Amino acid sequence: MSLMELKDVSVRFDAEQRKGAKVRALVGLNLQIDAGEIVAVVGESGCGKTTLGKVLVDIYQPTEGKALYKGKDLRSLTREEYRQYRLGVQMIHQDSYAALNPNRTIFQSLSMPLLQHKLVKNKNEAWDLLSELFDEIGLNPAQLFLEKYPHQLSGGQRQRILLARALSVKPSLIVADEPVSMVDVSLRISLLDLMARANKKYGISFVYITHDLGTARYIAQHGRIAVMYLGRMVELNQIQAALDQPAHPYFHALIAAVPEADPTLRGGKIAQLPLKSFDMPSVINAPPGCKFHPRCPYANERCATEEPKLREFRGGLVACHLVETI
Amino acid sequence: MSTPILEIKNLSVDFVLHDRKLRACDDVSLTINRGEIVGIIGESGSGKTTLASGILNLIRAPGRVASGEVIYHTRDGKSVDLRKLKEDEFAKYRWTNLTSVFQAAQNVLNPSLRVREHFLETVRAHEPKAKEADVLAKARELLSQVRLEERVLDCYPHQLSGGMKQRTIIALSLILNPDIIFLDEPTTALDVITQWYIIEILKKIQKEYGLTMVFLTHDVSIIGSVVDRLAVMYAGQVVEFGPVLDLFKRPTHPYTAGLMNAIPSLRDDVSHRKAIPGHPPDLMSLPDACRFSPRCSHFASGVCAGDRAKTDTLYSSRPDQLTRCYSWEKVFKS
Numbered sequence: 001m002s003l004m005e006l007k008d009v010s011v012r013f014d015a016e017q018r019k020g021a022k023v024r025a026l027v028g029l030n031l032q033i034d035a036g037e038i039v040a041v042v043g044e045s046g047c048g049k050t051t052l053g054k055v056l057v058d059i060y061q062p063t064e065g066k067a068l069y070k071g072k073d074l075r076s077l078t079r080e081e082y083r084q085y086r087l088g089v090q091m092i093h094q095d096s097y098a099a100l101n102p103n104r105t106i107f108q109s110l111s112m113p114l115l116q117h118k119l120v121k122n123k124n125e126a127w128d129l130l131s132e133l134f135d136e137i138g139l140n141p142a143q144l145f146l147e148k149y150p151h152q153l154s155g156g157q158r159q160r161i162l163l164a165r166a167l168s169v170k171p172s173l174i175v176a177d178e179p180v181s182m183v184d185v186s187l188r189i190s191l192l193d194l195m196a197r198a199n200k201k202y203g204i205s206f207v208y209i210t211h212d213l214g215t216a217r218y219i220a221q222h223g224r225i226a227v228m229y230l231g232r233m234v235e236l237n238q239i240q241a242a243l244d245q246p247a248h249p250y251f252h253a254l255i256a257a258v259p260e261a262d263p264t265l266r267g268g269k270i271a272q273l274p275l276k277s278f279d280m281p282s283v284i285n286a287p288p289g290c291k292f293h294p295r296c297p298y299a300n301e302r303c304a305t306e307e308p309k310l311r312e313f314r315g316g317l318v319a320c321h322l323v324e325t326i
Numbered sequence: 327m328s329t330p331i332l333e334i335k336n337l338s339v340d341f342v343l344h345d346r347k348l349r350a351c352d353d354v355s356l357t358i359n360r361g362e363i364v365g366i367i368g369e370s371g372s373g374k375t376t377l378a379s380g381i382l383n384l385i386r387a388p389g390r391v392a393s394g395e396v397i398y399h400t401r402d403g404k405s406v407d408l409r410k411l412k413e414d415e416f417a418k419y420r421w422t423n424l425t426s427v428f429q430a431a432q433n434v435l436n437p438s439l440r441v442r443e444h445f446l447e448t449v450r451a452h453e454p455k456a457k458e459a460d461v462l463a464k465a466r467e468l469l470s471q472v473r474l475e476e477r478v479l480d481c482y483p484h485q486l487s488g489g490m491k492q493r494t495i496i497a498l499s500l501i502l503n504p505d506i507i508f509l510d511e512p513t514t515a516l517d518v519i520t521q522w523y524i525i526e527i528l529k530k531i532q533k534e535y536g537l538t539m540v541f542l543t544h545d546v547s548i549i550g551s552v553v554d555r556l557a558v559m560y561a562g563q564v565v566e567f568g569p570v571l572d573l574f575k576r577p578t579h580p581y582t583a584g585l586m587n588a589i590p591s592l593r594d595d596v597s598h599r600k601a602i603p604g605h606p607p608d609l610m611s612l613p614d615a616c617r618f619s620p621r622c623s624h625f626a627s628g629v630c631a632g633d634r635a636k637t638d639t640l641y642s643s644r645p646d647q648l649t650r651c652y653s654w655e656k657v658f659k660s
Contacts (some may be wrong), residue, residue, distance in 0.1 A: 155370070188590070212518075254518060259548050260524065279439060
């Protein structure tokens, strides 16, 4: 039994501009997350990766399909089981400034869930627990940080505090939505290292949502990667295998677009991306057939009419009719 | 190739806060040559944007330029000190000679004006007698350069995607034939594919028009393969400046070395990647030693004493390469 499972999950939102139109943010998505696993979810903005994260933490409820925690549908959990689930699955947000209450000190913000869930008896215990945790994630001296307000801290420090907040309730899964995209390059790796260490030490599973393949590869070295496009999962594989031999044409393009810092490492000059068009189609009128076919250089008539299903290919899953020939 | 277009000499910018002074940009000297692409990298708060604002005369209270010269060499061989110009005189140079695409440029467009009006307004501010048809013809040409269709002219900004807006702004910034363009985080908040596309467009435009470009960004991976020379800023100072390949392969400042080692990439071995410990210093309470010393392993191990006075100047470590680390020979022996 996997820790968390999404079964045929679809999420639809009402479109703002047009009455009656629906935005299909997620379509028939299946994903299993095992205990102690790191899964990276990548894709362009608007591909549904944040919606996926929010379904995992039950901020959005699936319109169709279900989300299972330890084999049980979230909607059929008892009150106590749901409480356990809420503690067990935590989220780290992208914007660390928006995620912390500006009117409360870090201690006030972080001790609340501990007291609320009776994980500690009183404020003194909460203080001790948080101090220990802060030492561990490199916020020394802890006392200094616990008494501060969010605006007194730098972005990297706030992001560490969000990680500490997620860790403080001893979760089994952390959903990290672009946790380092607003952090300076020189500090990104240290945050990723902290997450990798929490994964090793406590066996916490991570779902790492990002559009940056470099950091995805860094944190999920032994994990899996899921590539999303317009609300659908188009590829799922072990990360190193996927990067070495990308199967889906969209993933090819995504990898080719990643800038390589080192001028000599950039694999030759890529004159053109393997894409026909650079703009994403609208989510409201998604094209028929394979959602990627208007941009895909390999597409044929079949792609324009029939939507490919995820199927096994070279040990992973891929949704493409022509993957064998590419 | 090596005729200078812009010489920045000892530029310092102060912000006055509660009668304390914060020097966001400290004694920066850089020479930018005509037709080259220069990258300026540094963490947030390192003074990149302040430097660009200082050059473009955009510093507003409580900030003020404390000292320095910015000498601009025009196409026909004249030299002008931009710092000595009055506001209305400077306005003649802005957009026609020096132009900028600033961070979060997507929000630069006026939401209640069509794209065509942005082009018309910009041109008319400089050439009141410009004919509408001429301006629009030029606008069409530029839009096709950034691979946008003509219909964009009749769109309002909200009808365009983030990448399209960014490209519109790049086209807009070129309408008056500038010869130097400042790009402050031109691709932040854009997707990898859009980002790749915009960088390609910029490279092409640079070649075709012989523009000089200055990229400011915190993410060196974006510009590593684009720029000719790279300046690294730390806590308001330029700590290293030189050809991009040398800075990657043979850095002579510990901060540059650390930065180059901190980027997760797709191709090489990730196990060698290491973050720079600590945090950037608070500019209000700088260490009484080398500014990088609290994060520098060579200072911690005693190889370098981090003498503050000695870091006031830049040292020439190799031909064309400058560093602020006076112990670079000891630190980078091999």
